Amino acid sequence: MMAAERGFMHRLPSPGKTVDVQLTFLGTGTSQGIPVIGCHCDVCRSGDPRDRRTRTSALVRTGGTTLLIDAGPDLRQQMLREGVERLDAVLLTHEHMDHIAGMDDLRAFSFAYDPPRDMPVYGNARTLEAVRRVYAYAFSTPRYPGVPQFELHGIGEKPFTVGGARVQPVRVMHHAMPVTAYRIGGLGYITDAKTIDEGEKQKLKGAEVLVVNALRKTPHISHFNLEEALALINELAPARAFLTHISHLMGRHADVRLPPHVALAHDGLVVDL
Secondary structure, three states: OOEEEEOOOOOOOOOOOOEEEEEEEEEOOOOOOOOOOOOOOOOOOOOOOOOEEOEEEEEOOOOOOOOEEEOOOOHHHHHHHHHHOOOOOEEOOOOOHHHHOOOOHHOOOHOOOOOOOOOEEOOOOOHHHHHHHHOOHHHHOOOOOOOEEEEEEEEOOOOOOOOOOEEEEEEEEEEEEEEEEEEEOOOOEEOOOEOOOHHOOOOOOOOEEEEEEEEOOOOOOOOOOOOHHHHHHHHHHOOOEEEEOOOHHOOOOHOOOOOOOEOOOOOOOOOEO
16 A cells, blocks of 8 residues: 655556555545634644645545545535546535535536436435435426436445445444445545444454544544544554544644554545555
8 A cells, every 4th residue: 555645636556556446535624624714823824735625525446436425515626626537426424514515516527428427426314315405406307407417325234336346334423423434445434423333343444544534632522533533543453544524723734743654634645555
């Protein structure tokens, strides 16, 4: 497994290296992003590009399939920045707006086909109900020309397949709200979690790379703080781990000290498994 920091150009795998899963961090910030509107703290005024965080989202490429995890309000900016032109399906973690508010921009990927195709969207029942409510105009009859086209797929506890990707849902808790984490090959991806049942943790053990939300250093009611995220990483023992869903209260990227196998993710970071 190899991680690299780079700018806006995609990094290709090294010659001779087999890549089973490629993870691109599209966004690594919390619901407000960084900089926060009107904030003048050291993090929000930082000149380090790693401290400029759009809302949390990720792109996973595996088995010839390209998956998007969450579609927040910065989706258009993220897709243009990374040059993404193909998308096979969307995996939603939960219904909060920093994770679904950019779904209207998914229509670009539908309209890239002739005729346009519905975008497959996977999520738990509660999340898909929110999608129908927030994007009611996309489900109206007759369909207004140009609206996004969604094909909703409810998921439970069992693994499912999207193209060449096998996806294992993992149930985590965002205070009292169920959130879906995902295991895709050697990748475990968790966001907006505060607690995880022991049985669900078993689905994440053996991951080569584990992504975990870490909001800040002090405790929070519905998110892991840094200490809790590191404790989970220590328990699940991945080869490498990356922290995401980071607020400005974590401190500047360059100042956060972590174990050698753990790193703060940042927007645009690519990790090959």
